[in-house]
Amino acid sequence: MKTAFITGASSGIGRAAAVALGKAGFKLVLTGRRRERLEELARELADVPTHLLTFDVRDRAAVDAAVASLPAEFADVDVLINNAGNAHGLGPIQQGDPADWDAMLDGNVKGLLYVSRAILPAMTRRNSGHIINIGSIAGHETYANGNVYCASKAAVAALTKGMRLDLLPHHIRVAEVNPGAVETEFSEVRFKGDTQRAAGVYQGYEALRAEDVADLLAFMVTRPAHVNIAEVLILPAAQGAATVIRKE
Numbered sequence: 001m002k003t004a005f006i007t008g009a010s011s012g013i014g015r016a017a018a019v020a021l022g023k024a025g026f027k028l029v030l031t032g033r034r035r036e037r038l039e040e041l042a043r044e045l046a047d048v049p050t051h052l053l054t055f056d057v058r059d060r061a062a063v064d065a066a067v068a069s070l071p072a073e074f075a076d077v078d079v080l081i082n083n084a085g086n087a088h089g090l091g092p093i094q095q096g097d098p099a100d101w102d103a104m105l106d107g108n109v110k111g112l113l114y115v116s117r118a119i120l121p122a123m124t125r126r127n128s129g130h131i132i133n134i135g136s137i138a139g140h141e142t143y144a145n146g147n148v149y150c151a152s153k154a155a156v157a158a159l160t161k162g163m164r165l166d167l168l169p170h171h172i173r174v175a176e177v178n179p180g181a182v183e184t185e186f187s188e189v190r191f192k193g194d195t196q197r198a199a200g201v202y203q204g205y206e207a208l209r210a211e212d213v214a215d216l217l218a219f220m221v222t223r224p225a226h227v228n229i230a231e232v233l234i235l236p237a238a239q240g241a242a243t244v245i246r247k248e
């Protein structure tokens, strides 16, 4: 049974990915800060072997300690899904809150690096592995007021390409999935708990569900070893570009 390590499994895309990969026959390491959410998910996945790790991806020492604590049966990670991340705020750069910038750059970029660096020895030693970084349409298309979030996801795009090159000799596949609008807790976090404003982001059209992205992830990680689906843009049918959405 292969092992998948999913960051940000307490909500949204990461949670749905856990369900999909569990169905696809993986045992799962599920991570996030909200322990009770992870426990609830593990109960739901009753037939799937799971191991829970609670840490903040921005805390390098906590990341290293959590990965080092993995029991032997979960330590040889075959698939890493670097999903944890969020947007914090949406506004012009001149009014930006540096605390929001730190949260996005430290979480979306450095957190992905810390987790990858901690997991990679188990992959390079075995010359085997598959890493999928969750980027965004925002990493490929900068929109007004998106500034630092877009920059953080542009960094994910650059890092994915760099990781793919550096890990090539080790037979490690590296890929990037770039969703458009997915209805999750993403906008609630971006708008700091303003649920009405968050709901407005998904009104008037059918946004992607987290399960749509999870289906794609399950497909990608079940391809034969010689296939790397390296980069995918997945959009709601009603979305033409980052801020162009056909609303009824």
Ligand code: NDP
Pocket: 007, 008, 009, 010, 011, 012, 013, 014, 031, 032, 033, 034, 035, 037, 055, 056, 057, 058, 083, 084, 085, 086, 087, 107, 111, 134, 135, 136, 137, 178, 179, 180, 181, 182, 183, 184, 185, 186, 187, 189, 210
């Ligand atoms: P959610 O807010 O629903 O989920 C975010 C997940 O990331 C949660 O499980 C959260 O767990 C975890 N997370 C966030 N910050 C940290 C941190 N500092 N340390 C540890 N875990 C953290 O949003 P989504 O599911 O939508 O987001 C998942 C990924 O998809 C993100 O990288 C996001 O940027 C990306 N994305 C989302 C899109 C969308 O429209 N929804 C579109 C394109 C990309 P916890 O709070 O428990 O720590």
Ligand code: 8X3
Pocket: 135, 136, 137, 138, 146, 179, 180, 181, 182, 242
């Ligand atoms: C999330 C999608 O368009 O809000 O990455 O940036 S968007």
